[in-house]
Amino acid sequence: MFDLTLTFDNGPEPDVTPGVLDTLERHAVKSTFFVLGKKLADPARRKLAERTSAEGHWIGNHTYTHSIPLGESTDPEVAEAELGRTQNLIGGLAHPDRLFRPFGRGGALGAHLLNRRVVDFLVAGRFSCVLWNAIPRDWEDADGWPARAHASCGEQAWTLMVLHDLPTGAMRHLERFIEDVRAAGGRFRQDFPLECLPLLRGEPQPGLQACVSA
Numbered sequence: 001m002f003d004l005t006l007t008f009d010n011g012p013e014p015d016v017t018p019g020v021l022d023t024l025e026r027h028a029v030k031s032t033f034f035v036l037g038k039k040l041a042d043p044a045r046r047k048l049a050e051r052t053s054a055e056g057h058w059i060g061n062h063t064y065t066h067s068i069p070l071g072e073s074t075d076p077e078v079a080e081a082e083l084g085r086t087q088n089l090i091g092g093l094a095h096p097d098r099l100f101r102p103f104g105r106g107g108a109l110g111a112h113l114l115n116r117r118v119v120d121f122l123v124a125g126r127f128s129c130v131l132w133n134a135i136p137r138d139w140e141d142a143d144g145w146p147a148r149a150h151a152s153c154g155e156q157a158w159t160l161m162v163l164h165d166l167p168t169g170a171m172r173h174l175e176r177f178i179e180d181v182r183a184a185g186g187r188f189r190q191d192f193p194l195e196c197l198p199l200l201r202g203e204p205q206p207g208l209q210a211c212v213s214a
């Protein structure tokens with residue numbers, strides 16, 4: 001037996017997100033979609049986020065531009081520009097725990113994820129920061145990711161996985177992946193392992209320091 005929490009980053013995408021939602025619905029899997037502010041600024045994509053939320057998935061903030069890991073930014077306004085602006089666009093679709101996932105550039109964890117100012121902003125806004133412990137690289141290997149994803153599930157009791165609702169073709173394997181996870185004894189859940197949350201509703205957790213640049 002193992003647990004798996006699926007998350008989908010960088011959308012919404014009109015050509016991909018609806019199919020992902022249909023697949024999740026067919027298999028009664030609830031997940032979280034970490035959306036980009038610049039995409040939500042498009043009314044058609046905002047509508048997709050509304051559908052996502054209405055179907056029981058959670059919506060999280062994944063920055064506005066997704067252009068630079070926040071720990072590498074020297075812009076004093078970066079927290080407001082990347083997080084605040086996106087949270088405003090998410091508006092009433094936000095999860096009560098105000099979920100935020102930093103941009104890792106290639107999925108890397110480390111001190112490049114956040115800086116002091118950004119942490120202060122997250123604490124003041126009572127955000128929860130949601131990292132990950134599996135990143136099967138679906139964005140660069142549209143056909144090979146399921147094998148790595150299954151391997152990750154075998155390495156830990158509870159996997160928090162990053163996938164992407166992006167037009168790479170990778171999501172054509174999602175249905176089969178879900179079926180194979182269930183066949184292997186996996187249970188899907190929507191919540192997150194605590195060790196992947198360096199901030200919980202604004203409260204610093206043990207993993208926070210490792211995510212903050214000097």
Ligand SMILES: [Zn+2]
Nearest residue numbers: 009010066103
């Ligand atoms: Zn991303």
